[in-house]
Amino acid sequence: MSDGKSVTAALLIIGNEILSGRTHDKNIAHIAGKLTEAGIRLREVRVVPDIEEEVVHAVNRLRAKYTYLFTTGGIGPTHDDITAECIAKAFGRALIRHPEADRRLVEHYQRTGMDYNEMRQRMANTPEGAALVDNPVSTAPGFQVDNVYVMAGVPRIMQAMLDNILPTLVGGPKMLSRTVIAELGEGVIAGGLRDIQNLYPGIDIGSYPAYTNEGFRTSLVLRGTDAEELETACDAVRQLVRSLGAEPEDGAAT
Amino acid sequence: MSDGKSVTAALLIIGNEILSGRTHDKNIAHIAGKLTEAGIRLREVRVVPDIEEEVVHAVNRLRAKYTYLFTTGGIGPTHDDITAECIAKAFGRALIRHPEADRRLVEHYQRTGMDYNEMRQRMANTPEGAALVDNPVSTAPGFQVDNVYVMAGVPRIMQAMLDNILPTLVGGPKMLSRTVIAELGEGVIAGGLRDIQNLYPGIDIGSYPAYTNEGFRTSLVLRGTDAEELETACDAVRQLVRSLGAEPEDGAAT
Structure with missing residues (x-):
């Protein structure tokens, strides 16, 4: 990080x-x-x-x-x-x-x-x-x-x-971000997410839960300066969401 | 303070x-x-x-x-x-x-x-x-x-x-506050306000300007734990506002 x-x-x-x-x-x-x-x-x-x-x-x-x-x-x-x-x-x-x-x-x-x-x-x-x-x-x-x-x-x-x-101002490498939204509780996804974080230490993965009328919804925000690494980590998160029975959606970049 | x-x-x-x-x-x-x-x-x-x-x-x-x-x-x-x-x-x-x-x-x-x-x-x-x-x-x-x-x-x-x-939790002396609103620019009132602040060091006087369609408007917020001192300082602020040709209004306590 x-x-x-x-x-x-x-x-x-x-x-x-x-x-x-x-x-x-x-x-x-x-x-x-x-x-x-x-x-x-x-x-x-x-x-x-x-x-x-x-x-x-x-x-x-x-x-x-x-x-x-x-x-x-x-x-x-x-x-x-x-x-x-x-x-x-x-x-x-x-x-x-x-x-x-x-x-x-x-x-x-x-x-x-x-x-x-x-x-x-x-x-x-x-x-x-x-x-x-x-x-x-x-x-x-x-x-x-x-x-x-x-x-x-x-x-x-x-x-x-x-x-x-x-x-x-002189900026550094630009921080890129992607958001993957999962209709899952944080606790369901937390273990897999930790493993992905360990695999990609250059990517900062945040998890932000919300409770909607339709149930749990977690926004997974991935941030990093290397576009390729970011996409690879994002794909891993999308696969994790699918493996847990939900369909990942792309959120707005933040 | x-x-x-x-x-x-x-x-x-x-x-x-x-x-x-x-x-x-x-x-x-x-x-x-x-x-x-x-x-x-x-x-x-x-x-x-x-x-x-x-x-x-x-x-x-x-x-x-x-x-x-x-x-x-x-x-x-x-x-x-x-x-x-x-x-x-x-x-x-x-x-x-x-x-x-x-x-x-x-x-x-x-x-x-x-x-x-x-x-x-x-x-x-x-x-x-x-x-x-x-x-x-x-x-x-x-x-x-x-x-x-x-x-x-x-x-x-x-x-x-x-x-x-x-x-x-164990609280201390309760902080009381009063707001006096003046239809004056901050810069007009600043000198008199400084003098009042010096007279009442136990009262914390803050000045918050706003620009409305009708012109300048400054909220003067007085805070302190001694109710009597607070009222005395408030009266001094109201007199200051009147001496500058405006009519002080009481704002919501904050």
Whole structure:
């Protein structure tokens, strides 16, 4: 399941609102799907509160462990938006007023006739040496420092920022996937599935049961980077399903 | 925001399917809400893949740091269900066939006329000394070892297990919350809000902007365990909103 060549990522969600249950996360699945398409394996997600030491610790742990770290949340104008300060601290860099971010915000607030006040100016702060990530929705940019990409938490803005970041990333071998659906309980198929997994260690086989009105239904998801090995393992799974008296169906690729 | 008396928790989600984007998480918000109601503060969430060393490491880190650790996922019959083994390893305990879990599963499979095969028997495995968590949906139990509660990943089953666990937990001072809604941009209110936050360090003030057809709208969420302090801080926020020319509305408690 792990190989030396794979490009990995972690996602750090910064926000009390997810941890209190107030806000339902909509970002994990979107980011996971986009990274998977790009040949990047999301290997860990963490949600931490708006507390500086927690954020700094998680940033330093995750940026050291994975190829890329993405963060969401905490880049607005209010006192609970502490992400830029935390990233600066994690890298041991000064927090500066980024001239280009400042220019964009000055222009934005002039255009909209609103006051570019002290708190809004905080949105132009980045660690020294950061590169900006464009925000086509509401101007205030995200930023990048080394392998860390800082994005907004609002899904519409995050998605636009991620679309700007993705073309700049170097992906690994693309993860391919096939789904075989069996009208069988997981427990019926589990033994044979384990044997197939042992035969094809380069393929990651997941089993996801569901209970429908018609009875048991299990989705078997096979993932790997070698198309030929994936098809061979898929054929073995289809044969297993048939040997247990059911007709395998192909599910949507995921 | 943090006090010595607070009862804290972490959630560990074990499952490749969340990290690949295949499955959209439905458990974080549910668990967060139920714990908050019970006076327990969810302070961290991690999602890790079905890889033993990752799970063991996260379990040991999180159970040491927080009052309670809840896990979801990885307790079915298939080869990718490795949670029981990982918890046993994390605690340095033997993995045993739990007699009562075994009895329940024997009865379940007799009643349903299905084969209680080798892989299904894996669902009766727990670390030595574990207490069972009842599963009224599909029999195969969760379990508890010290401050770690192991639940299924399927939301319907997880929710039933959590309902069984909650009455046994000792909560801390209940977290109260109030929401004040202002038809103002975040940036307008941010300075005054910071001053109120500084005046009431026992209250956690969060600011959540939205863009509606009518313009800006910001939800200000105040949370704390002292009802009187919460009301005083709320009044200060309402006055701030009025001083900026808007009429504060009360939002739903969250």
